[in-house]
Amino acid sequence: MKIGLFFGSFNPVHVGHMIIANQMVEYTDLQQVWMVVSPHNPLKNKASLAKDADRYHLVQLAIGDNSKIRASNIEFTLPVPSYTIDTLTYLKEKYPKNEFSLIMGGDNLQSIEKWKNYEFLLANYTIYLYRRPGYDPGKYASHPNIKTMNVPMLDISATFIREAIKNGKSIQYLVPDAVYQYLENSTMYK
Numbered sequence: 001m002k003i004g005l006f007f008g009s010f011n012p013v014h015v016g017h018m019i020i021a022n023q024m025v026e027y028t029d030l031q032q033v034w035m036v037v038s039p040h041n042p043l044k045n046k047a048s049l050a051k052d053a054d055r056y057h058l059v060q061l062a063i064g065d066n067s068k069i070r071a072s073n074i075e076f077t078l079p080v081p082s083y084t085i086d087t088l089t090y091l092k093e094k095y096p097k098n099e100f101s102l103i104m105g106g107d108n109l110q111s112i113e114k115w116k117n118y119e120f121l122l123a124n125y126t127i128y129l130y131r132r133p134g135y136d137p138g139k140y141a142s143h144p145n146i147k148t149m150n151v152p153m154l155d156i157s158a159t160f161i162r163e164a165i166k167n168g169k170s171i172q173y174l175v176p177d178a179v180y181q182y183l184e185n186s187t188m189y190k
Contacts, residue, residue, distance in 0.1 A: 004030040004128055005072075005091075006103040007038050007084060009158065010055050011048070012183065013062045014175045016156045018069075020130055023151045024103050025068040028128055033103065034072040035059050038082050048162065050188050052076055061178040083116040088125065101126040106137035109146070165189040 004024050010017060017035070025033045037056045049055070052073070059071040075082045078090060084102070091100055102125055109129055112118045121127075122143055129137060130151040140146060161171050166189065172180050183189065 001031045001097070002029055002099050002101065004028070004033045004101050004103045005036050005088075006033055007036045007087075009049060010035065010037055010059050011050055011158045012055065012161060012175060012189070013059045013179060014156050014158060014161055015173070016154045018062055018176055019154065020103065020151050021069050022066075023130075023149065024128055028147070028149065030101065030128070031068070033069045035063070035069065036072045036075060036087065038075050039080050048159075054188055058179050058182065061182055062176040064176075064178060085115070085117040085121060088121075101128060103128045103130070105130055105132040105135070106141075107132045107135040109140055110135055110138035112138075112140060162189045 006017075006021055006024070008017065013035070021033045021035055024030055037052065037059055039052050056071060056073045056076075063069050063071055074091065075087055078086060088100060091098075102121070104127060106129060109127070112122070115121065122140060122145055125145065127143075127146050129141070129146050129148045131137070131148070131153065133153055133155055137146075137148070141148065156174055161174055164171050164174070165183065171183065174180075175183065
């Protein structure tokens with residue numbers, strides 16, 4: 001099976017994330033998209049992260065019963081900080097019949113040289129790239145393993161959503177309905 005790995009903090013997951021996941025599974029040759037909830041991106045500040053299990057639960061709520069998209073907590077059992085190459089190596093050993101690809105935004109491709117073993121990633125994995133507003137994907141955009149996809153983009157960020165919650169503003173329509181309902185009755189980001 002061809003599986004696209006969409007890594008993220010998903011802090012919290014929002015409709016922009018879900019649009020990307022759905023577009024990738026519907027308009028590429030990927031048969032499934034796994035939304036891999038990362039415990040800690042080494043290039044991001046950990047202080048603002050909600051608990052791993054809470055973010056994973058929100059992703060499960062966002063996906064609902066869509067069998068083409070699934071939540072993955074695989075990185076919760078791996079050493080922290082999480083490195084994509086280590087997760088891919090683990091998944092390849094655990095699921096040898098599956099073919100894994102990466103899903104990433106243009107901002108990540110622009111900074112891929114900061115990633116552990118980025119040359120190996122570029123040489124051995126297909127990367128499905130979606131454009132991010134205000135980011136040039138950089139010099140690797142024309143690499144043969146990069147497939148640039150047109151995905152409807154919303155200028156929504158998890159940071160904006162967390163701030164809105166802290167300020168008592170509604171986040172309805174910014175997150176999937178099930179996530180909205182859950183967060184309305186939660187103190188996770190308050």
